[in-house]
Amino acid sequence: MAACPVQVIFTPSGRRGTVEAGTTVLEAARHLGVDIDSVCGGRGLCGRCQVTLGSSVSIPGTEDRLSARDAVELGFRNRRRPLREGHRLSCAARLRADAVIDVPPYSQVRKQVVRKRAEVVDIPVDPVVRLHYLEVEPPDMHRQASDLARVLRALEAQWGIIGVEVDHHVLVELQDALRAGDWTITLAVHDGAVVTGVWPGFHDGPAGVAIDVGSTTVAGHLCDLSTGSILASTGMMNPQIRFGEDLMSRVSYVMMNDGGEQELTGAIRAALDQLVGELVQAAGLERSAVLEVALVGNPIMHHLVLGIDPRRLGVAPFALATDGPVRTPVSTIGVRAHPGARLYVLPCVAGHVGADAAGAVLSEGPHRGQDIQLLVDVGTNAEIVLGSAGRLLAASSPTGPAFEGAEISSGQRATPGAIERVRIDRTTLEPRFKVIGATMWSDEEGFEEATVGTGVIGICGSGIIEAVAELALAGVVSSDGLIVDSGRTGRVTTEGRSATFLLHDGSSSGAARIAITQNDVRSIQLAKAALYAGIRLLMDHLGVDRVDEIRLAGAFGSHIDPVYAMVLGMIPDCDLDRVSAAGNAAGTGATMALLSGAARGEIEGLVRKVEKIETAVAPGFQQHFVEAMAIPHATAAFEQLARRVDLAGIASVEPTGHRRRVGRRNRRRRVGRT
Numbered sequence: 062m063a064a065c066p067v068q069v070i071f072t073p074s075g076r077r078g079t080v081e082a083g084t085t086v087l088e089a090a091r092h093l094g095v096d097i098d099s100v101c102g103g104r105g106l107c108g109r110c111q112v113t114l115g116s117s118v119s120i121p122g123t124e125d126r127l128s129a130r131d132a133v134e135l136g137f138r139n140r141r142r143p144l145r146e147g148h149r150l151s152c153a154a155r156l157r158a159d160a161v162i163d164v165p166p167y168s169q170v171r172k173q174v175v176r177k178r179a180e181v182v183d184i185p186v187d188p189v190v191r192l193h194y195l196e197v198e199p200p201d202m203h204r205q206a207s208d209l210a211r212v213l214r215a216l217e218a219q220w221g222i223i224g225v226e227v228d229h230h231v232l233v234e235l236q237d238a239l240r241a242g243d244w245t246i247t248l249a250v251h252d253g254a255v256v257t258g259v260w261p262g263f264h265d266g267p268a269g270v271a272i273d274v275g276s277t278t279v280a281g282h283l284c285d286l287s288t289g290s291i292l293a294s295t296g297m298m299n300p301q302i303r304f305g306e307d308l309m310s311r312v313s314y315v316m317m318n319d320g321g322e323q324e325l326t327g328a329i330r331a332a333l334d335q336l337v338g339e340l341v342q343a344a345g346l347e348r349s350a351v352l353e354v355a356l357v358g359n360p361i362m363h364h365l366v367l368g369i370d371p372r373r374l375g376v377a378p379f380a381l382a383t384d385g386p387v388r389t390p391v392s393t394i395g396v397r398a399h400p401g402a403r404l405y406v407l408p409c410v411a412g413h414v415g416a417d418a419a420g421a422v423l424s425e426g427p428h429r430g431q432d433i434q435l436l437v438d439v440g441t442n443a444e445i446v447l448g449s450a451g452r453l454l455a456a457s458s459p460t461g462p463a464f465e466g467a468e469i470s471s472g473q474r475a476t477p478g479a480i481e482r483v484r485i486d487r488t489t490l491e492p493r494f495k496v497i498g499a500t501m502w503s504d505e506e507g508f509e510e511a512t513v514g515t516g517v518i519g520i521c522g523s524g525i526i527e528a529v530a531e532l533a534l535a536g537v538v539s540s541d542g543l544i545v546d547s548g549r550t551g552r553v554t555t556e557g558r559s560a561t562f563l564l565h566d567g568s569s570s571g572a573a574r575i576a577i578t579q580n581d582v583r584s585i586q587l588a589k590a591a592l593y594a595g596i597r598l599l600m601d602h603l604g605v606d607r608v609d610e611i612r613l614a615g616a617f618g619s620h621i622d623p624v625y626a627m628v629l630g631m632i633p634d635c636d637l638d639r640v641s642a643a644g645n646a647a648g649t650g651a652t653m654a655l656l657s658g659a660a661r662g663e664i665e666g667l668v669r670k671v672e673k674i675e676t677a678v679a680p681g682f683q684q685h686f687v688e689a690m691a692i693p694h695a696t697a698a699f700e701q702l703a704r705r706v707d708l709a710g711i712a713s714v715e716p717t718g719h720r721r722r723v724g725r726r727n728r729r730r731r732v733g734r735t
Contacts, residue, residue, distance in 0.1 A: 071090060085154065111150060275358070277616075281340055293341075309375060333394060359440075417647035477514075490552060529577065540693075595682070611639065
């Protein structure tokens, strides 16, 4: 006699249907197309398929809706995923009556892991490498078949996977694994097409690493590929710095030294291998747990990691060897991991808009909304993306190293002891500041004691931006970028035609004399003008006069105060409430690509549609650059900024040397002439 049908409703998907009484919840879910995770194939080993009983108006959530807990559930001992209180294993619990079954996020195949910034889309966890537990027929003298043939037959029968290739190292390990596991094994299948790993018996806990290779720092995250959780994070300085501070100096090194590209490639590959080792050690894992690596980097880092000569990127027309995604064994780049581990490098956008920009776009999603978003990764070569769901444009702009403290008289990288925040009194012109590694301002009692360990040793990028902007707001730096000696303070000294503002006299213990020179101001002007001109060029091509949102990406972008960036004219006028730091957006994009095959498909399709604008040859760039040299700008209105910041203090210097205030009326009049 056929079993009575029962109705089952799955939440949150809302899928419903009827199945025979006695069907396991997991079987019912598969029949109705409901997303429940399982590595063991319903054998009560992995603990990924846990569900809870729900209820509706007509269906109570009483325990008798499901079968009583059997030996599988009562004896469940998976330490990685213990059976949660009030949960059932969907592979063991059988439907006895109509029931509502809730599938929690951690039991879904395509989980959603919320990132640190709640306003950004979640990461869908759907990795390209998956583990599958198999029960394999032992060999039989009467039915001759190889061990591999029986494994592939079991893979098809138990998981529906056919036509796969098998890595050589898997063939070498297969027979021992089968016998050690008493004819049960776990396979790693990459992208549904290649068997890349084998373990005896039941195995779980696949891990992957997302890496952002920057010109200054390298950052990595070790992730659990089944849950999406970050197990460990670390970073290190890029050892290529010894060959040159910025990217073009490293390309010059390659051009001038035979074998230079091999030195640079060897240095970064050794760093990547060290980084992976530190990550797995921090998480208490072995290198063999790493089955997948996703990587982003600017075009020159991209080429050097892959062992491609970067010299073509140092001269026009800046041709990439490839702009598509790269898939290769991790061993290709010298990283020790599982023998079957694969490397995925995100596609590049254009000659100097690399895989890191693609990662940032994937993370921030300007293409997912209707608002015009400006995404800027500020560095020695700023990468700029502008647009919305309808259209995306990208460009790079040569800002130089000034924003990172280079080419600044007292400049240095963002390390303890570096000035990172500056305020200047509008009346007395007395400065106060904060240094990295201390929470107190310099005019607070106890500051010297608080900075004994760090000293005051220089000024980093965020500090020099705030210093120049504050000097401009106080009328010490003119709109044309001249340091003006108004006689209001003894901190301005003039030597010939060049003036200097003394920020810190260095009298305290462990402190250096730190001044803002005319050349420092000029360096910042040149850098910010190049950035603004690149942005304005994209706005011209998009046909817009303003942007709705600005995201500042990268480590430096995370530390810039948006108000001061706008006062200087680094970025266009925008509602300040919609200007924010995106953090390491490139690294987040790499993490998304690590955890989601769908994310890879999304960015691969998107980069082909992005319009690339080459600033070096684009008409209008030079004019935009010249106008952007002024603080905040020679012609552009900053009306939204003016609602929050009093810009009346910014003065213009007439040819005679007299100063005139740039009030709101004058700004409006200048704008009207454009």
